[in-house]
Amino acid sequence: MDFELIASTFPRMLAVLDKTLILAASSLAIGFFLAIGLAVASLSRFAVARSLVAGYVYVFRSTPLLVQLFLIYYGSGQFRHAFEAVGLWALFKDAWFCAIFALTLNTAAYSCMIIRGGLQSVPWGQVEAARAVGMSSVLAFRRIVFPIAIRQALPAYSNEMILMVKATSLASTITIIEMTGTAKNIISATYRPVEVFLVAGAFYLTINFLITRAVQALEIWLNPHQRRRSNRRTRVAVPR
Amino acid sequence: MDLGFLGWGARGWGDEFFRGALMTLAVATCAFLLGLVFGSIFASFKLSRHWPLRILGDIYTTVLRGIPELLVIYLIFFGGGALLTSIARGMFAYEGFINLPTFAIGTLCIALSAGAYSTEVIRGAVLAIPKGQFEAANAIGMSPWLKFRHVLFPQAARFALPGLGNVWQYALKDTSLISVVGLVEIMRTASLGAGSTKEPFTFYTTAFLLFMFLAWLSQRVFLRAEKWADRGVRRST
Numbered sequence: 001m002d003f004e005l006i007a008s009t010f011p012r013m014l015a016v017l018d019k020t021l022i023l024a025a026s027s028l029a030i031g032f033f034l035a036i037g038l039a040v041a042s043l044s045r046f047a048v049a050r051s052l053v054a055g056y057v058y059v060f061r062s063t064p065l066l067v068q069l070f071l072i073y074y075g076s077g078q079f080r081h082a083f084e085a086v087g088l089w090a091l092f093k094d095a096w097f098c099a100i101f102a103l104t105l106n107t108a109a110y111s112c113m114i115i116r117g118g119l120q121s122v123p124w125g126q127v128e129a130a131r132a133v134g135m136s137s138v139l140a141f142r143r144i145v146f147p148i149a150i151r152q153a154l155p156a157y158s159n160e161m162i163l164m165v166k167a168t169s170l171a172s173t174i175t176i177i178e179m180t181g182t183a184k185n186i187i188s189a190t191y192r193p194v195e196v197f198l199v200a201g202a203f204y205l206t207i208n209f210l211i212t213r214a215v216q217a218l219e220i221w222l223n224p225h226q227r228r229r230s231n232r233r234t235r236v237a238v239p240r
Numbered sequence: 241m242d243l244g245f246l247g248w249g250a251r252g253w254g255d256e257f258f259r260g261a262l263m264t265l266a267v268a269t270c271a272f273l274l275g276l277v278f279g280s281i282f283a284s285f286k287l288s289r290h291w292p293l294r295i296l297g298d299i300y301t302t303v304l305r306g307i308p309e310l311l312v313i314y315l316i317f318f319g320g321g322a323l324l325t326s327i328a329r330g331m332f333a334y335e336g337f338i339n340l341p342t343f344a345i346g347t348l349c350i351a352l353s354a355g356a357y358s359t360e361v362i363r364g365a366v367l368a369i370p371k372g373q374f375e376a377a378n379a380i381g382m383s384p385w386l387k388f389r390h391v392l393f394p395q396a397a398r399f400a401l402p403g404l405g406n407v408w409q410y411a412l413k414d415t416s417l418i419s420v421v422g423l424v425e426i427m428r429t430a431s432l433g434a435g436s437t438k439e440p441f442t443f444y445t446t447a448f449l450l451f452m453f454l455a456w457l458s459q460r461v462f463l464r465a466e467k468w469a470d471r472g473v474r475r476s477t
Contacts, residue, residue, distance in 0.1 A: 059452065062409070062451065062452050062455035062456065063413070063448050063451045063452055063455070064413040064414070064415075064416035064417075064427070064451060065413075066416045066417060066419075066427060067416055067427060067430075067444060067447050067448050067451060068448070070427075070430075070431070070440070070444050071441070071444040071445060071447075071448055074434060074440040074441075074444065075440045075441035075444045075445070076441070077440055077441075078438075078439055078440055078441035078442070079441065162305075162306065166306075166307070166308040166309070167308075168308075169308030169309075169310040169311060170308075170310065170417075172310070173310075173420060180308055180310050180311050180314070183311060183314065184314050187314055187315075187318050188318065191318065191322045192322070193314065193315045193318040193319035193322060194315070194319055197311065197314075197315040197319070200307075200311055201303065201307045201311065204306060204307045204308065204311070205302070205303065205306045205307065208306040209306075
């Protein structure tokens with residue numbers, strides 16, 4: 001075990017940590033809002049909207065992210081002139097745009113199903129009660145349906161967040177040297193994979209551990225009605 | 241779009257894609273089966289009475305599910321090569337670097353990650369078996385092996401099937417990552433074709449559609465298997 005290599009790998013990983021975080025955070029943030037729209041559309045009255053969403057979700061969930069990424073980044077090159085004509089080429093020649101675009105479309109497809117499950121789990125009585133006090137359907141969705149749905153969907157969504165953090169590693173295949181790309185470069189320069197793997201792995205595990213913990217905290221915060229029953233002795237200070 | 245590129249033989253890429261698809265299926269199948277072996281072993285660790293085994297199982301699933309597959313592939317591909325090279329240098333004074341067979345390495349990498357996911361699926365399936373089943377088996381004096389064969393395995397297999405279908409879909413999609421170390425499967429074929437014809441969109445779209453077809457096909461197979469496994473069970477709906 002080469003401890004000097006571990007020590008010198010650490011700052012290099014730290015220097016590219018922001019790239020991994022930016023990729024994951026931006027695609028998750030945009031994908032989340034896209035997924036809400038898709039989930040609402042997939043539960044709408046309009047058959048066309050429903051089947052469009054179903055098709056989108058099916059296509060993105062049944063193909064590897066790497067293929068989607070290459071299709072967007074390298075595939076767009078085949079239509080360079082067409083993209084230049086409409087002024088979009090500046091976007092599609094940028095690896096960052098393509099990576100975030102592909103990751104966003106991918107996570108939106110998976111999150112759509114998670115949020116849809118959450119929306120479906122909202123008891124009809126809640127909607128009825130909201131109607132009874134005179135809420136408009138938008139207000140009822142914002143104040144009643146969505147908060148309950150998100151509470152249900154949160155555990156599954158934290159899985160999706162971890163999968164996205166892992167998925168950012170694929171950006172290294174389209175010239176973005178984030179943590180996995182850096183690890184690969186150090187490995188091929190030193191041929192000491194184990195040490196580099198330990199450092200890079202520790203970074204990923206730490207990110208994912210923090211996400212899990214943060215979501216758990218969020219879940220406790222969002223579920224005040226379940227707080228009292230579970231582990232009264234261990235959790236003493238419950239804010240009121 | 242000119243579809244002549246899909247022709248068979250020396251000028252077209254149809255036969256290359258066909259072989260690539262077979263390679264993808266071969267890697268995915270071997271990795272899935274090996275993953276089932278890993279999954280069964282580590283699920284039994286996680287359900288064990290002995291805490292060191294439980295911790296071992298926890299470490300395996302946490303690490304393999306929390307770290308990108310690509311990083312694992314780099315570790316095993318370069319690490320295995322470096323290990324073999326140092327052994328060869330020490331024992332046989334071999335000069336130069338040994339490259340590992342990409343098929344075996346690729347299969348192992350996908351299997352490690354599929355194994356971590358199937359560990360959780362199998363563990364959940366075993367826990368879903370009602371406790372009374374084991375009590376009944378004990379009551380009529382079944383040996384541990386007989387209990388496993390007649391009580392645990394058939395019921396756990398039925399509960400695990402939908403989850404294992406998901407693991408298979410993950411394994412199938414993960415095989416595309418092996419292309420980065422040069423195994424010629426669907427993705428690598430597409431990259432080669434895109435490079436030599438300068439038509440990346442055409443070739444990656446073909447890969448995209450091929451993966452969609454394989455996913456659709458395997459979904460049908462798993463649905464049929466689930467129907468078969470549920471044949472003796474009365475459904476409430």
